[in-house]
Amino acid sequence: MNTLLEIEDLHVAYGLGSKRRSVLDGVSLTVDEGETVGVIGESGCGKSTLAKTIVGLAKIGGGSVCYRGTDVRTLSGPSLKEYGRRVQMVFQNSLASLNPRKTVFQTLETPLIVHGERDRRSRRRRIEDIADRVGLPNAMLQRRPHELSGGQRQRVGIGRALILNPQLVICDEPVSALDVSIQAQILNLLSDLRREQGLSYLFISHDLGVVRFIADRIFVIFAGRIIETADYQDLWRDPRHPYTRLLLAASLGESTPDRPGSPPPPSTGCRFRHRCPFAFGLCAEETPVLRDIGGGHRTACHLG
Amino acid sequence: MTAASGELLVIRDLVVERPGVRLLDSVALSIGKGETLSLVGESGCGKSLSALAILGLLPEGVRHARGEILFEDEDLARASPRRLRQIRGKSIGLVMQDPMSSLDPVLQIGAQMEEAIRTHLPLSARQARGRALELLDLAGVPEPLRRYGQYPHQLSGGLRQRVSIATAISCTPRLLIADEPTTALDVTTQVQVLDLLDRLRRELSMALLLITHDLSIVARRADKVCVMYAGRVVERAGVDDFFAHPRHPYSKGLLHSSLGAGTPLHHRFDRLPEITGSIASAAGQSGCPFAPRCDQAEAACGKTLSWPGTTDSRDHFSACLHPNPEESA
Ligand SMILES: Nc1ncnc2c1ncn2[C@@H]1O[C@H](COP(=O)(O)OP(=O)(O)OP(=O)(O)O)[C@@H](O)[C@H]1O
Ligand SMILES: Nc1ncnc2c1ncn2[C@@H]1O[C@H](COP(=O)(O)OP(=O)(O)OP(=O)(O)O)[C@@H](O)[C@H]1O
Ligand code: SF4
Ligand SMILES: [Mg+2]
Ligand SMILES: [Mg+2]
Numbered sequence: 001m002n003t004l005l006e007i008e009d010l011h012v013a014y015g016l017g018s019k020r021r022s023v024l025d026g027v028s029l030t031v032d033e034g035e036t037v038g039v040i041g042e043s044g045c046g047k048s049t050l051a052k053t054i055v056g057l058a059k060i061g062g063g064s065v066c067y068r069g070t071d072v073r074t075l076s077g078p079s080l081k082e083y084g085r086r087v088q089m090v091f092q093n094s095l096a097s098l099n100p101r102k103t104v105f106q107t108l109e110t111p112l113i114v115h116g117e118r119d120r121r122s123r124r125r126r127i128e129d130i131a132d133r134v135g136l137p138n139a140m141l142q143r144r145p146h147e148l149s150g151g152q153r154q155r156v157g158i159g160r161a162l163i164l165n166p167q168l169v170i171c172d173e174p175v176s177a178l179d180v181s182i183q184a185q186i187l188n189l190l191s192d193l194r195r196e197q198g199l200s201y202l203f204i205s206h207d208l209g210v211v212r213f214i215a216d217r218i219f220v221i222f223a224g225r226i227i228e229t230a231d232y233q234d235l236w237r238d239p240r241h242p243y244t245r246l247l248l249a250a251s252l253g254e255s256t257p258d259r260p261g262s263p264p265p266p267s268t269g270c271r272f273r274h275r276c277p278f279a280f281g282l283c284a285e286e287t288p289v290l291r292d293i294g295g296g297h298r299t300a301c302h303l304g
Numbered sequence: 305m306t307a308a309s310g311e312l313l314v315i316r317d318l319v320v321e322r323p324g325v326r327l328l329d330s331v332a333l334s335i336g337k338g339e340t341l342s343l344v345g346e347s348g349c350g351k352s353l354s355a356l357a358i359l360g361l362l363p364e365g366v367r368h369a370r371g372e373i374l375f376e377d378e379d380l381a382r383a384s385p386r387r388l389r390q391i392r393g394k395s396i397g398l399v400m401q402d403p404m405s406s407l408d409p410v411l412q413i414g415a416q417m418e419e420a421i422r423t424h425l426p427l428s429a430r431q432a433r434g435r436a437l438e439l440l441d442l443a444g445v446p447e448p449l450r451r452y453g454q455y456p457h458q459l460s461g462g463l464r465q466r467v468s469i470a471t472a473i474s475c476t477p478r479l480l481i482a483d484e485p486t487t488a489l490d491v492t493t494q495v496q497v498l499d500l501l502d503r504l505r506r507e508l509s510m511a512l513l514l515i516t517h518d519l520s521i522v523a524r525r526a527d528k529v530c531v532m533y534a535g536r537v538v539e540r541a542g543v544d545d546f547f548a549h550p551r552h553p554y555s556k557g558l559l560h561s562s563l564g565a566g567t568p569l570h571h572r573f574d575r576l577p578e579i580t581g582s583i584a585s586a587a588g589q590s591g592c593p594f595a596p597r598c599d600q601a602e603a604a605c606g607k608t609l610s611w612p613g614t615t616d617s618r619d620h621f622s623a624c625l626h627p628n629p630e631e632s633a
Pocket of ligand 3: 243270273278303304
């Protein structure tokens, strides 16, 4: 399999001087052609930042993002434009990512015009086709974002990401705002496109139920670091990191004593240790690194 | 069904339109003091509009055409804009579906919260600040002090959601309307936020109108559930009764297509169950709005004018022509 996207030791920070905060701390992952990679983690762990970095909306502080072997920071002119066409993003916040003055039709038409589709009739055909596939009735094409419900707006965002036949779609919580039947419709659509066109996805969600349905491999992020990665079945059947276990238990509706966010994760040693039921001396002294425990299943825990 | 019977909010025959199109059709529901009512239904069915209608916040071009919205016996549909401003944020708190639309992008989080608090409570700036920080912490925002000085764009999706929850409960409203308040939150944080709302509900007898598409939340948190389809209420029941005996075919489809983490592992290329067909274009046509997609539909379903539905002995309402499919099954 060819590697489409390769992220190596990515560091991203926001703010300057004393306010500088590291958000991603050495994240590495790859997405192969035709593969769907899931990224899960709690609110604020850096998922959207990872997505934004890939599409150039957040600054790479260290490490690299390569697309088909080329460092994206070296792209310019036509190659940058081609990257912008092949790698699309579905934003978590659909309202803020849509231009309030444009109708749905115009929103979907703009990328086609920018990328040189001159024929009006074929643009219209393509727009109607995509709208239909994401479940937007034709009557809605003339509406503006504020005239749509939350879920309808989200589908506009998904349609816009798909309209240029991308190779890789970065999906940041694409279905969190949708009810189950439409979630199913969109997830089925993503699966179909993958089967028909070999599309790849980097699929970000806090919802394990959704990720495990769609992803081949899953990466778990905690406080800006990858703490576990495995094949979707291995991760589900045999989660190794205490945080992943907690996540799984919570998503199955078991109550956990865990209280996220307080105190803030420490910057040295294991970042999870204040919330970890198994923490011991070494966890404060040494930062656990990702280690292979067989079959590509890797975890960053001293007990892993 | 007035406040005398313990109901805090009673909506009757609510109709909301934009020119030529009926968006909400005869919506009726009620919430008792300290009760949680969950509003569910397909994207675009009118959940958010119902919430906005209660507070007189309908978007431009959309108007309230008919119906009563009784909050403690006062008809909000007929209240003056000034009166509505008094009620908003004080007696009724609102968490909007899109947290960005209730946050001011050019104001720091803390300043917005202080303003919201001081509009309704006679507190000094310093007191308001203390209250705001405490609320942020309660809502599960880590490092509240640092967040206080940040702008909305510097927060992650889930943080924004918690900030708007903290703001909405700042004046201990008697009714909190929360439109998808936890969609951006991971399960553990979600539990924390829902626990907080539960606690406020018990301790302050705050009622909760909880709009969500997550049926597992409905099952665990709600007392009553109200299912909408294409601008109408198609089912209304106590939550246990609803999950044990859903009556409306649409509700059954909804329950069938849920994919919580507890559902058996699908192969990735399996298709998830969908409710076939697409959403009915608009409310207001005659007959059952679900008829075009319903596998139990008969000729009569598409024709009957404004079918009133039936309420069974358990006070379980269903707008389906078939009396009680679950009992014959
Ligand atoms: N523009 C910014 N300036 C400063 N800090 C930021 C900015 N954007 C994000 N952050 C901070 O970076 C951290 C990670 O944010 P990010 O949006 O990547 O989280 P996330 O994992 O997507 O969370 P969620 O699930 O809530 O969307 C958060 O603490 C957030 O406040
Ligand atoms: N300002 C508006 N002008 C015209 N139509 C509108 C407006 N706002 C909403 N609508 C339409 O009214 C219907 C109900 O919208 P509403 O936002 O209440 O849906 P919802 O049930 O909250 O859906 P979701 O789960 O996707 O948020 C939708 O079909 C929507 O397109
Ligand atoms: S390294 Fe230590 S603190 Fe971290 S997860 Fe493992 S046992 Fe827990
Ligand atoms: Mg995010
Ligand atoms: Mg809505």
